[in-house]
Amino acid sequence: MKSEIAKYIEEIRAARIEEFKDRAAGVEAFRVRFLGRKGIMNELFEQFKALPAEQKKEMGQALNQLKLAAQAKVEEWKNFVEQAPELNDTHDLTLPADFLQQGSRHVLSVTMNEIVDIFARIGFTVEESVEIEDDWHLFSALNFPHDHPARDMQDTFFVEKTEGRQEVALRTHTSSVQVRVMENRKPPIRIIAPGRVFRNEAISARAHCIFHQVEALYVDRKVTFADLKQTLLYFAKEMFGPDTQIRLRPSYFPFTEPSAEMDISCNICGGKGCNICKGTGWLEILGCGMVDPNVLEACGIDSKEYTGFALGMGVERMAMLKYQVRDLRLYFENDLRFLHQFDNIV
Numbered sequence: 275m276k277s278e279i280a281k282y283i284e285e286i287r288a289a290r291i292e293e294f295k296d297r298a299a300g301v302e303a304f305r306v307r308f309l310g311r312k313g314i315m316n317e318l319f320e321q322f323k324a325l326p327a328e329q330k331k332e333m334g335q336a337l338n339q340l341k342l343a344a345q346a347k348v349e350e351w352k353n354f355v356e357q358a359p360e361l362n363d364t365h366d367l368t369l370p371a372d373f374l375q376q377g378s379r380h381v382l383s384v385t386m387n388e389i390v391d392i393f394a395r396i397g398f399t400v401e402e403s404v405e406i407e408d409d410w411h412l413f414s415a416l417n418f419p420h421d422h423p424a425r426d427m428q429d430t431f432f433v434e435k436t437e438g439r440q441e442v443a444l445r446t447h448t449s450s451v452q453v454r455v456m457e458n459r460k461p462p463i464r465i466i467a468p469g470r471v472f473r474n475e476a477i478s479a480r481a482h483c484i485f486h487q488v489e490a491l492y493v494d495r496k497v498t499f500a501d502l503k504q505t506l507l508y509f510a511k512e513m514f515g516p517d518t519q520i521r522l523r524p525s526y527f528p529f530t531e532p533s534a535e536m537d538i539s540c541n542i543c544g545g546k547g548c549n550i551c552k553g554t555g556w557l558e559i560l561g562c563g564m565v566d567p568n569v570l571e572a573c574g575i576d577s578k579e580y581t582g583f584a585l586g587m588g589v590e591r592m593a594m595l596k597y598q599v600r601d602l603r604l605y606f607e608n609d610l611r612f613l614h615q616f617d618n619i620v
């Protein structure tokens with residue numbers, strides 16, 4: 275009996291609460307095993323009763339020691355469970371910690387930053403402006419005729435359309451920033467204006483009511499179409515790789531004269547023709563032109579002294595071409611499976 279008691283005392287001394295998966299339940303089971311009605315203590319006590327009188331003193335002391343040890347352990351553990359209930363869960367604390375899910379920049383932000391960077395390297399500074407714009411900055415100062423379809427309800431989200439007052443709308447393009455800058459500053463002006471724009475369009479794979487544009491404007495003495503072309507070629511090569519070719523097609527915008535649209539050689543097939551470029555070898559990427567003298571004058575800049583070029587592009591389209599995104603809606607749905615594909619492009 276003596277060795278049995280010694281064995282139990284040793285067991286109690288070595289027992290560790292961390293070994294229980296559920297700590298509260300573990301402590302209770304331990305208590306019942308030693309101190310419960312049919313527990314070890316009571317069983318030993320029964321044996322004790324039958325001992326010859328001369329052994330009782332020594333065994334009594336040993337038994338008492340065992341009981342105190344068991345009670346002390348249960349007390350200690352109960353306090354521990356009460357004070358740190360969060361530790362009383364079924365987690366294995368020896369497992370490695372979960373990795374924190376790390377976010378990454380949205381592909382549109384990355385693309386926009388890249389465009390801005392390319393222009394910043396040749397001296398363009400970033401200009402930001404309001405998203406709710408008046409008719410003057412959106413259309414009139416930019417030489418839009420009064421009956422131009424872009425002013426139509428079908429294209430423009432009007433915020434305020436009060437008789438006799440200037441109409442106010444969500445900006446339909448970042449060209450409005452050109453006007454704000456030219457009104458407030460003397461040339462030389464060399465700015466890039468990234469931002470959000472809004473059009474009243476049905477949402478589909480190829481159109482959205484919210485998208486992003488980057489506008490560039492350069493006004494100074496003797497700015498020529500050759501400067502525009504060289505800037506475009508530089509931009510295309512930086513953005514899509516050194517082998518990229520560009521081509522300019524005559525076009526029309528109210529605020530530029532002459533106007534052009536720029537295509538780049540298809541970056542997927544290298545110009546041979548594929549389904550992305552619809553077999554033509556070329557991809558249309560932006561609109562541009564020489565700032566119309568009417569626009570310069572409307573903004574208080576002498577069109578006899580100064581000339582300028584402007585260009586504007588859609589960020590969604592740039593990202594589509596660069597990263598082969600097939601559906602515009604993906605940019606706005608925030609599906610992590612889509613977003614995580616761009617974790618490494620920053």
Ligand code: DAH
Binds near residue numbers: 448527
């Ligand atoms: N504002 C035009 C659009 O939203 C894009 C554009 C075309 C901007 C030609 C320009 C430009 O500055 O010169 O479609």
